[in-house]
Every structure is written in structure tokens, then in C-alpha cells.
Amino acid sequence: MGIQTPNGFKLHNSGKRIVIDPVTRIEGRMRVEVNLDANNVIRNAVSTGTMWRGIEVILKDRDPRDAWAFTERICGVCTGTHALTSVRAVENALGITIPENANSIRNLMQLALQVHDHVVHFYHLHALDWVDVVSALSADPRATSTLAQSISNWPLSSPGYFKDLQTRLKKFVESGQLGPFKNGYWGSKAYKLPPEANLMAVAHYLEALDFQKEIVKIHTIFGGKNPHPNWLVGGVPCPINVDGTGAVGAINMERLNLISSIIDHLTEFNEQVYLPDVAAIGSFYKDWLYGGGLSGKSVLAYGDVPEHANDYSSRNLKLPRGSIINGNLSEVFPVDHANPDEIQEFVVHSWYKYPDETKGLHPWDGVTEPNYVLGPKAKGTKTAIEQLDESGKYSWIKAPRWRGHAMEVGPLARWVVGYAQNKAEFKDPVDKFLKDLDLPLSALFSTLGRTAARALESVWAGRQMRYFQDKLVANIKAGDSSTANVDKWKPESWPKEAKGFGFTEAPRGALAHWIKIKQTKIDNYQCVVPTTWNGSPRDPKGNIGAFEASLMDTPMVNPEQPLEILRTIHSFDPCLACATHVMSPDGQELATVKVR
Amino acid sequence: MPTSSTDRILVLGIGNILWADDGFGVRAVEEFHRRYVVSDNVTILDGGTQGLYLVSYLEEADRLIVFDAIDYGLEPGELKLVRDEEVPRFTGAKKMSLHQTGFQEVISAADLLGRCPKHLALIGCQPRDLDDWGGPLTKPVSDQIGPAIELVCAILAEWGATASPRSKPLLESERLLTNDIDHQHYEMRMRPV
Numbered sequence: 079m080g081i082q083t084p085n086g087f088k089l090h091n092s093g094k095r096i097v098i099d100p101v102t103r104i105e106g107r108m109r110v111e112v113n114l115d116a117n118n119v120i121r122n123a124v125s126t127g128t129m130w131r132g133i134e135v136i137l138k139d140r141d142p143r144d145a146w147a148f149t150e151r152i153c154g155v156c157t158g159t160h161a162l163t164s165v166r167a168v169e170n171a172l173g174i175t176i177p178e179n180a181n182s183i184r185n186l187m188q189l190a191l192q193v194h195d196h197v198v199h200f201y202h203l204h205a206l207d208w209v210d211v212v213s214a215l216s217a218d219p220r221a222t223s224t225l226a227q228s229i230s231n232w233p234l235s236s237p238g239y240f241k242d243l244q245t246r247l248k249k250f251v252e253s254g255q256l257g258p259f260k261n262g263y264w265g266s267k268a269y270k271l272p273p274e275a276n277l278m279a280v281a282h283y284l285e286a287l288d289f290q291k292e293i294v295k296i297h298t299i300f301g302g303k304n305p306h307p308n309w310l311v312g313g314v315p316c317p318i319n320v321d322g323t324g325a326v327g328a329i330n331m332e333r334l335n336l337i338s339s340i341i342d343h344l345t346e347f348n349e350q351v352y353l354p355d356v357a358a359i360g361s362f363y364k365d366w367l368y369g370g371g372l373s374g375k376s377v378l379a380y381g382d383v384p385e386h387a388n389d390y391s392s393r394n395l396k397l398p399r400g401s402i403i404n405g406n407l408s409e410v411f412p413v414d415h416a417n418p419d420e421i422q423e424f425v426v427h428s429w430y431k432y433p434d435e436t437k438g439l440h441p442w443d444g445v446t447e448p449n450y451v452l453g454p455k456a457k458g459t460k461t462a463i464e465q466l467d468e469s470g471k472y473s474w475i476k477a478p479r480w481r482g483h484a485m486e487v488g489p490l491a492r493w494v495v496g497y498a499q500n501k502a503e504f505k506d507p508v509d510k511f512l513k514d515l516d517l518p519l520s521a522l523f524s525t526l527g528r529t530a531a532r533a534l535e536s537v538w539a540g541r542q543m544r545y546f547q548d549k550l551v552a553n554i555k556a557g558d559s560s561t562a563n564v565d566k567w568k569p570e571s572w573p574k575e576a577k578g579f580g581f582t583e584a585p586r587g588a589l590a591h592w593i594k595i596k597q598t599k600i601d602n603y604q605c606v607v608p609t610t611w612n613g614s615p616r617d618p619k620g621n622i623g624a625f626e627a628s629l630m631d632t633p634m635v636n637p638e639q640p641l642e643i644l645r646t647i648h649s650f651d652p653c654l655a656c657a658t659h660v661m662s663p664d665g666q667e668l669a670t671v672k673v674r
Numbered sequence: 675m676p677t678s679s680t681d682r683i684l685v686l687g688i689g690n691i692l693w694a695d696d697g698f699g700v701r702a703v704e705e706f707h708r709r710y711v712v713s714d715n716v717t718i719l720d721g722g723t724q725g726l727y728l729v730s731y732l733e734e735a736d737r738l739i740v741f742d743a744i745d746y747g748l749e750p751g752e753l754k755l756v757r758d759e760e761v762p763r764f765t766g767a768k769k770m771s772l773h774q775t776g777f778q779e780v781i782s783a784a785d786l787l788g789r790c791p792k793h794l795a796l797i798g799c800q801p802r803d804l805d806d807w808g809g810p811l812t813k814p815v816s817d818q819i820g821p822a823i824e825l826v827c828a829i830l831a832e833w834g835a836t837a838s839p840r841s842k843p844l845l846e847s848e849r850l851l852t853n854d855i856d857h858q859h860y861e862m863r864m865r866p867v
Binding site: 148 | 690691692719720721722723724726727728729730733783785786787788807808851852853854855
């Protein structure tokens, strides 16, 4: 018996049920259950995740100026983005403006995080869904060199280089400790690259591992320290002293030059390694264009990277802002975080309790009261669920909706919005990428499209970094060294009650925090994170979320090796915060797959 | 064991301070840093839940000491020291870190780059409660911060590095964790969840 969802999917929950728990190589923990038809095609998808239970519990009654330090701890990879979102929320609530230099520096930090996260995500969390490491051992280093030189000018491409690398890899694999390569279905027919492409990709895996640490130096310089950089309501905490030499914490020319050289380096890596790799891998997967899900139907982007300080309107944001619904790319709707009718969270299928669960709540009025009950058809027990019942409550993730629509957020959503807005800097690279692979626009709405959008965005972000670095230096040279506005630092200067919101585009998608301040302390604080949008369960109307939608109609080569599911879920770069509370003590390294 | 005072040593605390006992590793390095001054070749780092992002810090170290909440299947609060080749062997049998990425992946990534610290020491504490969002360290676990610090001092001494008690108290602004997330302030204002 099929169920038609309002957002256009036909679900059949008969047939074999596959359970994958946990989905590995993501930040946090999630579980996916799918039903397969007789041809092993996915006809129903259920994704469930763990999420923190509302930061308000921890932040209530604390100083709003410290909120960033707490939100920075929510997640292991979005640290800086959460902090930025938090200081923006407080500034929005209290009407605090920041200096131009602070805006440029924040953009540089945010863009550096985008590049860092995209590179690490692609090479270290996602590439192994496309690349067979073990096959790389049988590659011909000479042919690998020819391949590498045919797609890029990157200098590390000699036969000797690939030969050495292969020897190293062989030693590593033979020692029995596959290490980071443990979580793979090596040898699966779902892998389509020839051994040489696999070897090239593994080489770049290692280069990226080596290179990613350069990028984060930018956070250390501007944030004073890493891995948990400092942030400041009203600006940035680093003073500028161009004539200084090595003064602790101050930004001088020497440090600005270092940042400049890092930007050059990351741009080279993006353009000569990352993007060509994605295109090369894509060329072998052109007939695997599954995973589009909501990306061609309903996407949401908040926008980010303000050109000028203190203006968060669409026209001032360099990353696109807007929403698209029902697949109509000719209309991009404005988004308003303060409108109670736009962004709402539902819990009818989430393990929380609302007074009236047919309605959603705007985050300013959000509540997070746990209610862990399984649906009547669930199998197993509360502590050992064998099979979820998606007709009841089945996830710790709430279901945010924009005007009632389930939305996909993330790099692909941003690029689809930018494309629909006809902005050349988004449209042209997409068109070129597709043309080079001889693919139509519809191919963009796929797992591969999501992965490509992230690579294109990394290139874009690198160029924006150059722009803001130059802007910052020019402004400093013109005599403006201001980095913080402390006019309203003192709580005595604040109104008795205030509320505000802050938003960013985190690497994995639209992120916003909503804050209410009462008598200078935090009264309510709600975060709606990208993975809440993408990983959301069904809503009262039965709309399925982005993860679930993306798995629909995908054929599986071998249900015992759910490579296709991992590939698509990973393409979202999911981040389920730190979910240690349900991590099994024996936490399986490889996903457990149960076929029922 | 040969020691050399020029070996670079990393003292790393990992875990999430927002999840009760999972914060043990971070709280232990925080307190160690508050109480002791270390020789120049020693770096004390709050690694949080950064996973793979910590590889670069490992690469720069010849020797590594890690504090973490580890499920050894022991009594809550029991401390256990695991060293060198035992560290990966231990992780092979049971997931060492309770964090998503798994600290063993960080170690093997450094290994793959050929720059893994030569000597590893893991000071693990058996957690009691990892389920209390926003909660404090439980008593059996917080009671082990002192003994864990004694252990790190002993290991550093064995490695030819020094850790001496601070002659005057560390300023609040110079602590490893600031902005109200330092151990005392974080828990002082904690309400039951």
C-alpha cells in the first residue's frame, strides 16, 4: 500500500526493511531504515537522529555576551559558525553594530571554515563513498601520473610520487590497521573508478590531510587560539597594530601576510586539486544521478558573508538568501527570521512534547520537553530498538518547516538559489561543470550535484577570502584599525527586555539562533541547525525531510553493503552534534546492517 | 625509556563539556593548566570534540598524553593508564573514545602521514553519566581530576619534562577555558535538568 506525501513522494513500506545503525563517518550519530522492493530499490526511507535537547537549558540566566562560548561547544566541527551566529543574535537583539574591519575579519574566518570543512568533508568523510582504497593498490603509477596530469597542473603528479605513495599505502594496509580507511565496502560493485583514479584520489586524501591544518591557522591568528577561537559581541577580539612586531594577539603586517599566503595556497588547492578531483570522479558516476530528494523542489538559504558591516539584507549578502518551493526556480521568495509564520518547528514525529502538536512553534517561542515514546508498530524495546515506527514519534530531531514546507539546506541549496537568482558567480561555474561532463541541468539535483556544489563553493569561498583580505588591508592602510564597538558592552545600557536572531550559512547549511534577553540575562535561546532541516522526520502533514527524500527510488547493488545510502547521506555532510549519550559503549566501527 | 628534554610533548584533553562526564578530559587539562607551569617543550591543549582536526597537533608532538572519558567497563570514576602500543591495541578491542570521530582515527591519520607521536599515554576515566545534557561531572569522576593530574606529572617527569606548581594563582582571563565555561562557573550556576 502506497502513501503519497504532500511533497511529492510515493512511499511503500512493504518489502524488505534495512536498518543501518549507526551511519558512520558523520559528526554525531544517526540511523537510517529503508524498505526495498523486489528489485532492491528504496521505496520508503526513515531517518532518525540524536540531537542536543535545547541549549536553553544550559544558557538560561547566563550573560548573553558569553553565549558564543557555550554554543561553540555544541558541535565538533561547526565551532566558529555557532559562535558567529551567537554573537550576531546578541547584536541583533541589543542593536549593536560592528566596525567594517570586524565584518571583514568575521567573513575571513567564516569563509576559511567553509573551505576547511568542505575539503575535510570531501576527502576524509565522503570521498571513500566513491573511491575504493584497496583498488588503489593495483593501480599503475605511470598511468596514474598520466591521468593526474591530464586533469590538472598540480605539480605532485609524477610516476615516482604515486609509486612511493602506493608503497606507503600498501605497508599501511598490510599492517592490518586500515585506520581511517576502516569503514569501507572495498571491492563493492557500486565503486566505479579505475584503480588509477582511486590511487590519485588517495594521494589527494593524504595531501588534504596535510594541507587542512594550514587553513585553520587563520582562526588561530584572528581568534587568538584554536581549536576554540575567541569571539566578541560588538566585533572581533583581535586588536590591529600594523607597526607592531609579534605583540601577543595583535594583528600586524607579518600576520596579515601569512594569511595572504594561506589564501593563495588554498585557492591553488581548490582549483588544481579539489574541483578537478570532483569532476574526474563525477565523470565515472554520470549514470548514478540518484539522491536529488528535495534539492530540485524546495530549498532554503539564509545567506551570509555581508559585503558591508551590519546589513543582513539579501542584496548585501554575497552568499544567496531566499527560498524556492515546488521546484519553481523562476521564483525566489524572501525569508524573514522574525516572522512567526515562516520558520516553525514541529514535533509530532519527534521525541518532544508540545501542548498542541498539530501546530509548529517559532523558535522564539520554542520549547524542548523530551517525550520518548515509540510508535505502536515499533519493534524491540526503548533501549534496543529493532525497527522504528515512522507513524509515531521516531527521532530526536525536530521537524523545522518554512511556511509548512520541508526544505533542503546546504551548499547545493545555496547554489540552486544563486542559480535561480541568475547570479553569474553561481550560475556560470555550475553551467561549466555540467557542460564539461556533458550533463543536463537536471543532473545538478543529485547526490553528485550536492558534492559538486560543495567543491564549487570552496573555490568561490577562496576567491572571496582574497577579496576580504584585500579589503581589510586597504582599510587598515587608510587608517582604520577599529575592530570592536564597545558602546553597548555594559549591561546597564541594554533595554529590560530584548529579542533577536542571528544567522549564518554553516558549511552544511542554514543555521540560526534565536535569543530572548530579560534583565540582562538569557531568558530563552533556541538553535535551529542545518541537520535539523535536512535530517528532520515527517511533519503533521506527512511531508518527508531532505535525507528521507534523497534516498527514495535509489537502487542498491547489495543491501548488505549500503554504500548507496551512505554516499547520499554523507553528501549532506550531516552533523548531529555530539551524541555521546546514546553511543553504544561497544560503538561499532562499521555500520551494522540488518535486513528484515 | 630514553628521555630527552627537547622532545615536544602534547598534553591533550578531549570530550564535550556539555555532556556531563564526557567533559572529564577537558576539565582535567583545564585544572592541570590552572595548577601547574610546564616546561617550554610541553603544550597543554583543550581539544574538545575536534576529532580529525586535532591531527596537526599530534603531528607536532613527539610524545602525547591524552585525558578522556573512556568506557572500560570498570566502576565509575576508575582511572586507567594505557601506554604506547597498548593504546591502538586497546582501541581495536573496544571503541576507545566516546566521541563520534573516534580518537583512534586521529592517531591512525597521524600515523598514515608518518608523523604519529613516538610515545602515547592515555589517562582514561570511567564515566558514570553521559546522558545528562548540561549536567556537571559526577562526583566519582570529578574526584579523579586530582589523581589524574598526579599521573600526568609522573609521566612528564619520566619523560624529562617538568611541571611545577604555580607560584601565584593563574588569572581567570588566562585560563584554558574562559567566558563562563570554565569548570567552576559552568557548574556553579548549573540547575538540575
